Amino acid sequence: MKIGIYGRDFNNTVLPYVQQVFDCLIEGNAEILVYDKFCTFISDKLFLPQQFTTFTSQENLKNRLHILVSLGGDGTMLDTVTLVKDTGIPIIGINFGRLGFLASINKEGIKRAINGILNSQFTLDVRTMLEINANQTLFENFNFALNDFTIHKRDTSAMMLIHCYQDGEFLNSYWADGLIVATPTGSTAYSMSCGGPIVFPRSGNFIITPISPHNLNVRPVVLSDASILTFEIEGRSAKYLVSCDSRTEVVDNTIKLQIKRASFNINLIRLNNESYLSTLRNKLLWGIDTRNY
Secondary structure (H helix, E strand, C coil), X not given: CEEEEEXXXXXXXXXXXXXXXXXHHHHCCCEEEEEHHHHHHHCCCCCCCCCCEEXXXXXXXXXXXXXXXXXXXXXXXXXXXXXXXXXCCCEEEEECXXXXXXXXXXXXXXXXXHHHHHCCCEEEEEXXXXXXXXXXXXXXXXXXXXXXXXXXXXXXXXXXXXXXXXXXXXXXXXXXXXXEEEXXXXXXXXXXXXXXXXXXXXXXXEEEEEECCCCCCCCCEEEECCCCEEEEEECCCCCXXXXXXXXXXXXXXXXXXXXXXXXXXXXXXXXXXXXXXXXXXXHXXXXXXXXXX
16 A cells, blocks of 8 residues: 655654654555655654655655555644645544644554554545635635635734625625634634534535624524635725635735635545544543533
């Protein structure tokens, strides 16, 4: 089996766990490919296999990988998505960060996870993506998001006025610090921290969540992901921030934005002994009540 390894720079405390990943893959006779920048970072810190190859971009991945392993936290997982894009290569994340909701494998579960991968003891959890288009170039060729797209004021200026349209029909005008459009995957991220609902994967929805709205009657809404959303911005500030997962750009109020479901999905690996509900309970303590035990 051809296994890719992607990671970013990290502190030395996680080196033993990274070494364990390589050791387990070598023991399982996997063919290993390593992201070239990560390879440069770890080359003098670990005992790497004698034979492995490197890759640099999505073009290097096509028809070369069966699975891509992300080493780090949820931010690293989002970076991994930009590499995989529309290739369909399944992704699994081993968490070296804090919460690790997307990168759901804990350091203590590395051996079990690698064995599960090599023995095909997993299912594919298909996740929808957002596609962002505008009347100016944004995010180059990475105008898609697994978690969310966000419009936000840039500084301590007054709140923004964001006009939102669904399929060309006026939906609402939001007086707020910003606005989040989240996928079901992103419903447990920034959207949830701003009061948005948890929406299960494959529900076929978008969630629009205002950030610090100045209206008592404005609440998050859940829409079909068949909708095409458009946005226009007003405000006293000349510049605003728009973000696409972990990528951020500065725009002005001449920007016109369109959000729709992307034409491709991302495949996340879920080991056979895991479920979305167990991740919710273990990572976010959802539904945990001492009266239940």
